[in-house]
Amino acid sequence: MRRQPAILPGSPNRAITQIGRQNPAAGRGFPATCRLPHTVRRPSPAVNSPAGRPTALSAQSGLHCALHAGRDRDRVRVREAGDGDCPHQRDAMSVRPPNLLVILADDMGYSDIGCFGAEIRTPALDDLAGRGVRFTQMYNAARCCPSRAALLLGVYPHRAGVGAMVGDQGHPGYRGFIRPDLPTLAERLRAVGYATWMSGKWHCGGDYAVHRPEQWQRAGDATHPLPTQRGFERFYGTLGGAGSYFDPRTLMDQDRFVMPAELPADYYLTDELGHRAAAFIAEAAAARQPFFGYLAFTAPHWPLHAREADIAPWRGAYREGWDALRRRRLQRLVSEGLLPPDQALSERDPQAPA
DSSP states (O other), X not given: OOOOOEXXXXXXXXXXXXXXXXXXXXXXXXOOOOOSOEEEEOOSSOOOOOTTSOOOOOGGGOOGGGGGTTOTTSOEEEEOSSOOOOHHHHHHHTSOOOOEEEEEOSSOOTTXXXXXXXXXXXXXXXXXXXXXXXXOOOOOOSSHHHHHHHHHHSSOHHHHTBSSSSSOOSSTTBSSBOOTTSOOHHHHHHHTTOEEEEEEEOOOBOOOOTTOGGGGGGTTSTTSOOGGGTTOSEEEEESSSOOOSSSOSSEEETTXXXXXXXXXXXXXXXXXXXXXXXXXXXXXXXTTOOEEEEEEOOTTSTTOOOOHHHHGGGTTTTTTOHHHHHHHHHHHHHHTTSSOTTOOOOOOOTTSOO
């Protein structure tokens, strides 16, 4: 079955990937799962186990189905005798693990891209949505850093340690950095043979004063973990939550800060993040490794910087106000089948100018 890309509405977006349990005896350990009941053979001596439950075998046993140990729903009958392994596991291991790419937009609205009703032209995303799956219901933590922490750790923000923003309030749910005792998605995937990279905004590793470079020296300490310390082999991006797109502060290339004076005159953060992501993908391809990529744009977080050439075609396009814009977007969402025909517009702030 062909794998389909998934586009999630709103931002910060949260994409959750479920992979098979790791096979402890399968070389590089690429994820694969066998859930079919069958008989496997294991070498002597016998391994004792409670009646009616699969036997936990060591990595040295060479039995792929050891990963089923302790799972009542994954019944595996173990019998004595010579060599052998799981034919289902062999079949699964013959398939190359999928490349995984999570693209995160910052503070983007539900209908801000073309495939979700926007007048904004996003042809590449629209093409992915047309050939894949568009989700119509999702939840996030309403702000960027708690949502990022939840995405990377797979737990609610308070359990991740970033229940509010990135300031350290001294309480377990409000430390402002992701907990060191919970693995990130990158750490899990790297452990099973994936090349892991991040290009973009980190913002779940403690607070940074963007105009005080001397304070940035805390980067990498116990309360300011870096992406390269949390499972990402390659990293290019910013540690803080917001800033200029033309001369970003807290910008790092791997583990080295890149100061604004080092950037070329035509530097633009959004473009550079995309270029770096493409380069990381090329590195993984050259190494013939599956990759997990986390492309976390700052855009469209304030200050909403854009190149003049990108602004010019839209001058005057929004003079009629957002009430008219919201109505048109709702109509497109309904016509695409993403909202029901009787969907009403949400209430807006009556004090906000049209």
